[in-house]
Amino acid sequence: MSMFGGGFGGPGSGPGGAPMGGVGGAGPKGQSGSGIPFSGIPAELMAGVERLEANEPTHPVPRETFTQRPRGERPLSMFSMAFAHRSVFVWAVLLVVLETLLLQAGPYLVQVGIDHGMVPGDRKVLLLAASGFVVSVIAGWLATSARIRQTGRLAADATRNLRIRVFGHLQRLSMDYYTEEKAGVIMTRMSSDIEALQQLFQEGLAQFAVQGLTMLLVTVVLFSYDVELAAITLLLVVPLLLATSIWFRRASDVGYGRQRDTIAAMFSDLSESLQGARVVTAHNRQDRNVVNHRAFTGRYRDANDFTGHIAAIYGPGTSVIGMAGMAALLFIGGRMVLRNELSLGELTAFVLYLNAFFAPVQQLVQLYTNYQQGRAAVTKLRELLAVQPTVLEHPEPVDLPAVRGEIKFKGVFFGYQESRPVLKNVNLHIAPGETVACVGPTGAGKSTLAKLVTRLHDPDRGQILIDGVDLRLVSLSSLRRQIGVVPQEPFMFVGSLRDNLAFAKPEATDDEIWAAVDAVGLRELVERHELGLDAPLHERGQSVSSGQRQLLALARAFLAQPRIVVLDEATSNLDLRSELRVEQALDRLLEGRSALLIAHRLSTAMRADRIIVVDESGILETGSHTELLAAQGRYADMFATWSAHT
Structure with missing residues (x-):
């Protein structure tokens, strides 16, 4: 029997079982950088390959280096991950603030256009207000685009370093950890959990900050327009929003923690079934394995159903509270306009700003869902990084010289x-x-x-x-x-x-x-x-x-x-x-x-x-x-x- 039994080739192989190489990896004797044979790039494709290589971004070498003994690193948290890349993080924060300010310039310009342009019939002011609105929209678009680039870079850098940190920690752990822990659970930590964090860093946290700052900024603006009207309106809705948000936070903490556990169990069962495929087939176990895996996916589905259920209550509930607040504002504010205590432009701006106050609440429902998924992932990863190897290298180890063998x-x-x-x-x-x-x-x-x-x-x-x-x-x-x-x-x-x-x-x-x-x-x-x-x-x-x-x-x-x-x-x-x-x-x-x-x-x-x-x-x-x-x-x-x- 041939040593290679017809099994060589497989996935990632070219015609005749020869492995396919990567771009620019050919070395001596037709070897790629990974040591796998590489047949070269066809001449007709070389020009396109050279163009791609010319535009290929460079990636700095990660700072993380492997040591046998755990380093005194601070416990994993979202802030520590972000602050490890201070310059990118600071730029992202500044762009978030600028984006928020530009997004809220519109209602004020509407008020100026109505009170100082339309009512007195001043076309110049109306034109300036409209032009300012257009400029604020374009500037907001530019700020948002720059912020997305910064947060994307922050997410890529932070999760890359986290993957290396977790992988290095797994290399350091002792054999008893791998005896007790399931391979699928470990794979979930490295895949699903880190991906949840990457999504959160890429857009979720920035949007969370934008919407939160929007609510804060709008609150300040509302009180600057009319303290009494702002107090009455917000006191009608904020306590209800706060109570429902506290309930949602507690319920979602449980739900998303359960999600991370059930997806880990599902991947663990999948990993075991794939590794034991030969035994499963030999013992005709496929049907029972499907039933068994269905139970794992069912528990994961139940966890998703639970989080979806509480989100379905929280989202529409906040909408009803927002609409009730808007109705109260129109009634109270309309009477103030009739009594000349408030201008029409100010009431319009007040309505627009109050709408801007409630709009983030709807966004925050989904964002908080992403945040809770990321938070649950951080908890699981922190638990993994807290595991200490039982075979620890001495704080000041000596190198063993060439031994005689006693x-x-x-x-x-x-x-x-x-x-x-x-x-x-x-x-x-x-x-x-x-x-x-x-x-x-x-x-x-x-x-x-x-x-x-x-x-x-x-x-x-x-x-x-x-x-x-x-x-x-x-x-x-x-x-x-x-x-x-x-x-x-x-x-x-x-x-x-x-x-x-x-x-x-x-x-x-x-x-x-x-x-x-x-x-x-x-x-x-x-x-x-x-x-x-x-x-x-x-x-x-x-x-x-x-x-x-x-x-x-x-x-x-x-x-x-x-x-x-x-x-x-x-x-x-x-x-x-x-x-x-x-x-x-x-x-x-x-x-x-x-x-x-x-x-x-x-x-x-x-x-x-x-x-x-x-x-x-x-x-x-x-x-x-x-x-x-x-x-x-x-x-x-x-x-x-x-x-x-x-």
Whole structure:
């Protein structure tokens, strides 16, 4: 069977399965910047491409840099996101104020046109008022256009930096977080929640400010026209508006929080179903999965129905209150005009301004909906950013020098749950250059030993030392740079074979990569594909078999040339022929290096210098294969059972 099994090509591929490249990304040997083959741009399209590139905007490199230890950043809030881009934020605020002032110039000019132009018959004043109205409209349009550009830039910059901050935080979190949290929920934080914030920053907050300032400005203008009339009119409507707004705020807080939770659950179920598509199909589970997903979407729909219901009450309710206020104004103001206590132009301006006071209320209903969605998103993102990694780098870590490979477990206790310890008082010494295999029943803690050596977890009690240095004191990068890991379920990323093999050593040369390929006996399989090392892999390596993924993971470890090797059941998915080939390659890899082998197959364990047997109570036996057989203990029983079945 070909290593690539007809699976290469896939989405984003050109004719014949060759991946399509991007503009301007071609490098040496026809490679794109991402390492994926690129066939070049057709000559007839080059002129258009050059025009596009000439007009392509430049984007500054984000200031955020990754650190293993969380930085003392202020808690996430809308203000902190906006104020991080002070200049753009200040310009946006100034343009919002200017836009609001220009939008409210119209009613005043109408009043001037009526009282000083139409009533006395002064055409010059009427013409000036009309011209001023036109100028204010054009100026308002220009101010709005400039404000939209500024708020769009603010939204793009703020959410870009937020995405990087959240992604960096996710890279920093420890393995226990990913064990407990669902992938779909995490994806919702990075997609739906940040998109809700982007929409809010792009237009929602600016409109919120414009409408709020409009109401404030109109209130001041109304009182400048007539204090009594303004007081009577506003006292009739403001208390009712305030009471309904408070009710809406409390109800929507609950509703939009429920929305964020239900959409996260829906995406989580979707993610799980997609990742388990093969199992779903094999067990004919499609119909039940549809029913199950319908329940998640139903809960999301119910949350939307709830928020829509309260908005349907609040919106029309504020309209009724506004119309009642307008009717009261016409009645009271009309009587004042008849008594010559108020001019016709002033009453007209008063009506227009009062209408401008109520118009934002209708806008604020929708804007507040967007605000609540953004506010709920900020709450969820703040909770995520508040999660602290359980494996923390020391405040002043030391770089681990080139190690000899001595590993010590001293009184180690560990459990994924406090009430259920996995390892109890483990004491183990691995000498430099020694290969130790760990065997035992499932759940005895074999893989946990491997995770502790690579510091994916820290022991609850006790110490783990390499060359006499406690792992808690060294920088994570200097530790993991010297440890090669082949997990039980190797993971391949979307990209070329070259990218995946050089994952732990991006600067590796082609000769080094081919040497690693040869070490695991993959050259023949790689060369079957016309693109060789540039052949693309599909998501999670779906285009290759599980055994071939294991071989690629071994080659990746070979290429990194680590001082310590941790193999977690690295031959469990291989057939006998592949297993023999890998074991021969392991002999070359492990020569002169310390190694911890987690083995289910005793054929792998037998090759080790020493074997330890573990169960729920700890390390039961230790010794070479011959010594343990002579001891007639647990290992001898395991070997007898294994021999009988093989």
